[in-house]
Each structure stands twice: as C-alpha cells, then as structure tokens.
Amino acid sequence: MTPAIVLAAVLAAALVIYALLGGADYGGGIWSLLASGPRHERQRELVESAIGPIWEANHVWLIVALVLLFVGFPGAFARFAIIERIPLVVLVLGIVLRGSAFAFLGASVDHDVAQRRWGRVFAAGSALAPFALGLVAGSVAAGGAPFYGIFPVACGFFTVALFAYLAAAYLLVEAPADLEDDFRRRALVSAVAVFVLAFIVLALSPRAAPLVRVGLTRSPWTWPLQLATAAAALTAFYAVARARYRLARAAAAVQVALIVGGWAAALYPWILPGVVTVQRAAAPRLTLVLVLGALGIGALFLLPALYLLFRTFKGARPFSPVDRPAA
Amino acid sequence: MTNLAWARQLMGISLVFHIVFAAAGVAMPLLLVLAEHRWRRTGDPWWLEIARRWAKGVAVLFAIGAVSGTVISFELGLLWPGFMEVAGPVIGFPFALEGFAFFGEAIFLGLYLYGRDKLSPRVHFASAVGIAVAGAASAFMITLVNVWMNSPTGFRLLAGRRVADVDPVMAMFSPGWGQEVLHVILSCYMAVGLAVAGIHAFALLREPSSAFHRRALGLALAVGGVATLLQPFSGDLSARFVARNEPVKLAAMEALFATRPGAPLRIGGIPDVEERAVAGALVVPGALSLLAFGDSRATVQGLDAAPRSAWPNVLLTHLFFDLMVICGLVALAVAAVGAGLAWRVRGTPTQRWYLHLLAWTSPLAFVALEAGWMVTELGRQPWALRGVMRTAEAVTPVTGLAALFAGFSAVYVILGTSVGVLIWREVHATLRPSARPRVKEAHA
Numbered sequence: 001m002t003p004a005i006v007l008a009a010v011l012a013a014a015l016v017i018y019a020l021l022g023g024a025d026y027g028g029g030i031w032s033l034l035a036s037g038p039r040h041e042r043q044r045e046l047v048e049s050a051i052g053p054i055w056e057a058n059h060v061w062l063i064v065a066l067v068l069l070f071v072g073f074p075g076a077f078a079r080f081a082i083i084e085r086i087p088l089v090v091l092v093l094g095i096v097l098r099g100s101a102f103a104f105l106g107a108s109v110d111h112d113v114a115q116r117r118w119g120r121v122f123a124a125g126s127a128l129a130p131f132a133l134g135l136v137a138g139s140v141a142a143g144g145a146p147f148y149g150i151f152p153v154a155c156g157f158f159t160v161a162l163f164a165y166l167a168a169a170y171l172l173v174e175a176p177a178d179l180e181d182d183f184r185r186r187a188l189v190s191a192v193a194v195f196v197l198a199f200i201v202l203a204l205s206p207r208a209a210p211l212v213r214v215g216l217t218r219s220p221w222t223w224p225l226q227l228a229t230a231a232a233a234l235t236a237f238y239a240v241a242r243a244r245y246r247l248a249r250a251a252a253a254v255q256v257a258l259i260v261g262g263w264a265a266a267l268y269p270w271i272l273p274g275v276v277t278v279q280r281a282a283a284p285r286l287t288l289v290l291v292l293g294a295l296g297i298g299a300l301f302l303l304p305a306l307y308l309l310f311r312t313f314k315g316a317r318p319f320s321p322v323d324r325p326a327a
Numbered sequence: 328m329t330n331l332a333w334a335r336q337l338m339g340i341s342l343v344f345h346i347v348f349a350a351a352g353v354a355m356p357l358l359l360v361l362a363e364h365r366w367r368r369t370g371d372p373w374w375l376e377i378a379r380r381w382a383k384g385v386a387v388l389f390a391i392g393a394v395s396g397t398v399i400s401f402e403l404g405l406l407w408p409g410f411m412e413v414a415g416p417v418i419g420f421p422f423a424l425e426g427f428a429f430f431g432e433a434i435f436l437g438l439y440l441y442g443r444d445k446l447s448p449r450v451h452f453a454s455a456v457g458i459a460v461a462g463a464a465s466a467f468m469i470t471l472v473n474v475w476m477n478s479p480t481g482f483r484l485l486a487g488r489r490v491a492d493v494d495p496v497m498a499m500f501s502p503g504w505g506q507e508v509l510h511v512i513l514s515c516y517m518a519v520g521l522a523v524a525g526i527h528a529f530a531l532l533r534e535p536s537s538a539f540h541r542r543a544l545g546l547a548l549a550v551g552g553v554a555t556l557l558q559p560f561s562g563d564l565s566a567r568f569v570a571r572n573e574p575v576k577l578a579a580m581e582a583l584f585a586t587r588p589g590a591p592l593r594i595g596g597i598p599d600v601e602e603r604a605v606a607g608a609l610v611v612p613g614a615l616s617l618l619a620f621g622d623s624r625a626t627v628q629g630l631d632a633a634p635r636s637a638w639p640n641v642l643l644t645h646l647f648f649d650l651m652v653i654c655g656l657v658a659l660a661v662a663a664v665g666a667g668l669a670w671r672v673r674g675t676p677t678q679r680w681y682l683h684l685l686a687w688t689s690p691l692a693f694v695a696l697e698a699g700w701m702v703t704e705l706g707r708q709p710w711a712l713r714g715v716m717r718t719a720e721a722v723t724p725v726t727g728l729a730a731l732f733a734g735f736s737a738v739y740v741i742l743g744t745s746v747g748v749l750i751w752r753e754v755h756a757t758l759r760p761s762a763r764p765r766v767k768e769a770h771a
Contacts, residue, residue, distance in 0.1 A: 060433050063400060290495050
C-alpha cells in the first residue's frame with residue numbers, strides 16, 4: 001500500500017464524488033433542457049433551486065481531482081492534457097457556459113428575455129460537459145484512442161444518461177407533489193437508457209479497451225462489482241416505482257458510484273492505459289505524503305462544513321436513504 | 328506567430344480575465360463581512376441592503392472566477408506540460424492547499440448567499456468570515472507558486488525533466504514570498520475597494536441624497552483606501568527584493584541597459600534594444616540606485632550583466648512597470664485626499680468634485696493590478712522557471728492554439744460584457760426612487 005496507490009484511490013474517490021454531486025447538477029441542467037409539458041416552468045425552477053446553493057461546492061471536486069492528478073502524478077497530468085485536449089476543451093467550454101449562465105440566470109430579473117437566453121445556455125452546457133467527460137473517460141480507457149471513436153462516443157452518451165438518471169432520482173426527493181409524476185417518468189426512462197447504454201459500452205469494451213478488459217470482465221472482483229451494480233440499479237428502479245424516493249436516491253447513488261469507481265479501478269495499474277502506470281507517474285514520496293497529510297487535515301475541516309451546507313439546504317437528513325411516511 | 332507565442336497569448340488572456348474575478352473573490356468577502364458587521368452592530372437597515380446587493384454581484388463574480396479558474400487549470404496542463412512535469416512534485420503542495428481553500432470558499436459562499444433565512448445570525452455571519460479567510464488563503468497559496476517560479480528552490484533538476492531532492496516545504500517558501508504575497512493581497516483589496524467605491528461615487532453623484540450609496544461608498548473607500556495607502560510601502564519592499572534577487576527583471580523594468588553606479592530612474596520613454604538606449608524618458612539621476620539600495624551611488628546591474636538571449640522584452644516590461652506605478656500613484660493621491668476629507672468631516676467624503684475624481688480614477692487600481700502581473704511575468708521571460716527552464720522548453724507540442732485563443736477570447740469578451748451589463752443594471756435599479764431597504768425581511 002504505497003502512498004502512490006493511496007493517492008490514486010483518493011483521486012478515484014474524488015471523481016466518484018464529483019459524479020455523485022457535480023454529475024447530478026449537470027443532470028438537473030439536462031432536465032432543464034428537456035423540460036416539457038404544462039409544468040415545464042416549474043420543472044426548471046425545481047432544478048434551479050435544487051442546484052443553487054451547492055453547485056459551486058460540487059464543482060470543486062473536479063478541481064480537487066485535477067490538482068491531485070497534477071501534484072501526485074505530474075507526468076500523467078501533462079500527457080493526459082495533451083492526449084485528451086479536444087474533449088477537455090469541450091468539457092471546459094461546457095463548464096464555463098454552464099456555470100456562468102447559471103450565475104447570470106440567478107441574477108436576472110424574473111421572466112425576462114435574458115433569463116430565457118441564459119437558461120438555454122445553462123442547459124446546453126449541462127449536456128455538453130457530461131458528454132465530454134464520457135468522451136475523455138472512454139478515450140482514456142481505450143488507451144488514448146481518438147475521442148470520436150465509437151467507444152468514447154458511446155461512453156459520452158452513457159455519461160449523459162447516467163447523470164440525467166441520477167438527477168431525476170435526487171430531484172424526486174425534493175420535488176413538490178405536482179412534479180412527482182413528471183420526474184418519476186424521467187427517472188424510469190433514463191434508468192432504461194442507462195441500462196441500454198451500459199450494455200453497449202460493456203459490449204464494446206473488450207475490443208475497444210483491451211488494456212482494461214481484464215479489469216472490466218476478468219478480474220476476481222469483476223462479477224461481484226457487476227452484480228452489486230445491477231442490484232443497486234434494480235433497487236433504484238423498484239424504489240422509484242414504489243415512490244420510496246430516498247431509497248431510490250441512495251440506490252441510484254450507489255449504482256453510479258460503482259460504475260465510476262469500477263471504471264477507475266479497472267484502469268489499475270495504469271493511470272493512463274498504454275501510456276503510464278500509477279507507480280511510474282507518481283511524484284516523489286515526500287510530496288505524496290505531504291499531500292495526503294494535507295488532505296487529511298483539509299477533510300477534517302471541510303467535510304463537516306460540506307455536511308452543514310447540505311444539512312442547511314437539503315433538510316434534516318440530507319443523505320438518509322430511509323423514507324419516512326408523511327405525517 | 329509561433330506555437331510558443333500563441334500559447335503565451337492564450338495563457339495571458341486567460342489570466343488577465345481570471346485575475347479580475349479572483350481579486351473580487353478575495354476582497355468582496357471582506358466588504359461583505361464589514362457590511363454585515365455594521366448591520367448587526369447598528370441595526371441600520373441600509374447596511375443589510377448593502378450586504379444584499381453586494382452579495383448579488385458577488386454571486387456572479389464568484390461563478391465566473393470559478394469557471395475561468397477551471398480553464399486555467401486545464402491550460403496549465405495543455406499549454407505547459409514541460410513546466411508541469413517539474414512543477415507538480417515540487418510546488419504542487421501549495422496548489423493542493425489552494426484547491427482546499429477554494430473548496431472552503433465555495434461551501435461558505437453557498438451558506439452565506441442562500442442561508443440568511445435558514446441559519447442562525449451567528450452562523451450566517453461566520454460563513455461570511457469563512458469566505459473572506461478562505462479567499463485570502465487561496466490567494467496566498469497561489470502567489471507562493473508564482474514566487475517559486477521567480478526564485479526556484481527546493482529541488483534538483485535531472486535530465487529528462489526529472490526532479491530529485493524535492494523539498495516541497497522549502498519550495499513553498501522560496502525567497503521573496505513575504506513581499507510578493509503582501510503586495511498581491513493588498514492589490515486585491517486596493518483594486519476592488521476602489522472600484523466598488525467608484526461605482527457608488529458615480530451613483531451618489533446621480534442621487535446625492537442616497538443614504539445607501541453614501542454608506543456603501545464610505546465602507547468601500549475605507550477598505551480600498553487603507554490598502555492603497557499601504558501599497559507603496561509594499562511596492563518599495565518588492566522593488567528592493569527584485570533589485571537584489573532578480574536583477575535582470577529590475578533592469579528591464581527600468582530599461583537600464585548598462586550596469587552603473589548612481590543609476591537614474593527613467594520614467595516613460597521608449598527603450599531601443601538595438602541601440603541600448605531609451606528615447607524620450609524623464610530621467611531622474613541617481614534615483615534608481617537610491618530606491619533600489621538606499622544609496623544614490625550604489626551600483627545597479629543593467630541588462631548587460633546577462634546574455635542577450637536571457638533578456639525579457641524590455642519595451643513591454645518597462646512600459647507596464649511605469650503604467651503600474653503611475654496608476655498606483657494616482658490611486659494613492661485619490662486615497663490620500665479622501666482620507667484627508669474624511670478626517671475633516673469625520674465621515675464619508677461627499678464633495679462632488681471628489682466624487683467625480685474618485686469615479687473617474689477608480690478603475691486605475693485594477694489597471695495597476697493587471698500591469699503589475701504583466702511586469703512580473705514578462706520580466707521573468709525568457710524563463711518559465713527562472714534560471715532553470717525557459718518558457719520555450721516548457722511549451723506544448725500541440726498545434727492549433729490560434730483557434731483556441733480566438734475561441735476563448737470570444738468567450739471572455741461575452742462574459743465580461745455580460746458582467747458589465749449586469750452590474751450596470753443593478754446600479755441603475757438602486758437609483759430608482761422605489762429603492763427602499765427591505766426592513767420587513769431583516770432580522771436582528
């Protein structure tokens with residue numbers, strides 16, 4: 001258990017948390033893009049109020065991951081930025097458009113033309129960024145393959161569906177009664193899309209990503225991981241159908257965590273498959289130890305503050321999977 | 328234009344854009360804390376209104392700062408992979424700390440902006456303090472990285488960009504960290520404080536009876552003014568440090584071609600690198616030696632002490648330096664006059680001539696801030712890591728940067744314009760007669 005492996009695990013964890021928090025923010029924006037029906041305005045309002053206080057904090061997990069990559073695995077960071085430069089530029093563009101549009105949206109006078117325009121930019125950016133993330137993830141797994149190959153593109157669509165699904169599951173917990181049906185339908189439809197796209201990605205992976213094929217289909221923990229993911233998915237599906245939304249949210253989160261975590265774990269021992277391994281890319285030991293120490297101390301201060309943030313805006317039991325019947 | 332030139336341009340424009348919002352992220356929280364404090368202390372509902380309206384601007388400024396900062400994180404890897412390979416293990420630690428400070432900022436910002444009605448007054452106020460502290464901390468950390476670039480320590484460079492004997496803590500506190508951190512942090516409070524004061528001065532000219540704008544002006548001018556009055560001392564410290572430790576940069580800043588005792592100060596003028604002369608400058612004999620070393624006969628190193636290939640762009644470095652100093656001195660004069668007037672009336676100066684002066688000159692502090700960064704970055708060229716790695720060695724092999732430059736420039740123009748329009752609209756909204764403080768929603 002070298003410091004390099006520990007830091008790589010922390011990096012993976014940061015990406016998982018980014019998917020669970022930031023990913024859901026993007027998903028919310030996707031539902032804003034796809035808002036429809038008589039309640040489309042209310043749907044958008046729900047998304048905006050859900051994201052409002054937390055989106056900046058959620059976005060920071062990406063920065064954390066990026067910084068850990070840069071500090072801990074500097075050679076890999078530089079190569080990564082060069083190999084994946086085009087989807088990364090798209091990602092950054094999506095992030096910039098989404099974030100700034102959302103800020104302008106919040107600052108605009110209600111219902112004026114500017115708000116409409118920024119709302120559309122916010123929604124478009126929210127769909128673009130996850131797609132680009134998927135392109136990057138797929139391209140990296142495929143050993144730096146061109147981002148426009150079928151495998152990375154499939155990963156792109158998969159990521160969009162995954163984040164939309166996650167957001168729908170989260171929003172159900174917060175949705176007012178009149179929007180419940182809308183988002184339940186969205187959750188179920190996107191769950192099916194996730195299932196189909198996951199199947200496609202898995203089917204493509206042996207040929208497209210041979211270096212991680214072992215991780216994805218052959219290693220001893222593969223089948224337990226796949227089973228756990230399937231179990232979480234089925235639980236979420238069932239829970240949504242039965243209106244047990246906190247359970248659904250938790251199960252969807254577990255499912256997404258297993259998928260993203262599984263992708264990261266499948267890369268090991270590579271950090272950039274076909275390019276460099278975790279051990280070879282690692283910074284000197286002292287640097288790694290200092291950063292891990294700083295992470296520990298930082299977590300001590302920041303995690304409680306983060307909990308306070310969620311507690312303040314998401315209610316008394318922000319992460320609880322237990323549905324209590326309405327009084 | 329070469330790849331290197333495009334990479335520089337792209338990085339440059341991204342930093343020029345980002346720093347405005349980063350400075351706001353450092354200084355605005357202090358203004359908010361002070362406004363909140365005044366509100367709690369005096370119960371005067373205008374202070375609550377000021378905090379609310381400033382918070383509205385802060386939300387947008389922070390968001391743009393966050394996303395433009397993300398762009399820079401990517402650009403560091405995309406444009407300067409050679410630099411990152413060395414920088415990562417050596418100076419990555421303060422980068423990580425900056426990331427954590429930013430995390431704190433984002434959390435406290437969410438709590439502060441949206442939690443007024445949900446949190447207890449104490450916790451809400453504490454979250455404002457949290458943003459201010461975290462903001463200053465992240466500025467501190469990121470400046471340490473720049474300090475290291477100017478005076479690299481804490482490692483040994485081997486062949487193939489590998490590093491050995493890495494001492495991250497030593498690298499973090501490379502020579503000159505104190506003076507540069509002080510100068511940068513003061514510059515944030517100075518530029519933002521004066522800019523906000525200028526906006527309220529402009530509004531007060533339109534609506535002289537506005538209690539809102541008078542108080543807001545007073546507070547912003549106090550913060551900006553104090554920072555401005557301290558900045559020349561900090562600038563002096565920095566100049567003395569640069570004279571000792573980065574003589575080539577000083578020589579470029581002052582367009583001093585020949586090493587000599589009793590070196591003159593040259594204000595303005597166009598340096599001619601071929602002729603090694605400066606045309607049209609205002610020359611003050613012995614002043615450079617005096618300022619740099621405290622002795623008008625001291626020897627100051629000129630550019631001739633370094634090979635021609637190691638010279639920065641003398642024209643740009645010199646002109647940006649003079650721009651910074653001139654803008655800084657104007658701001659100093661305005662702050663000093665303001666301090667005098669404030670002392671006389673025991674309150675906020677509201678004389679129309681002064682409000683005009685303040686409104687017109689207030690953006691100059693930001694010009695000084697940008698010019699200062701140009702000086703330190705341009706003055707370090709051709710080095711990315713002074714004495715260790717040239718910018719040309721650090722640059723990416725990737726091509727097509729011109730398109731990226733065009734694309735991001737367009738984005739920055741759009742975002743910058745939108746921010747400007749938003750602030751304009753907000754200020755206008757306060758000039759309508761119906762701009763009353765919302766006392767009902769206030770709670771002590």
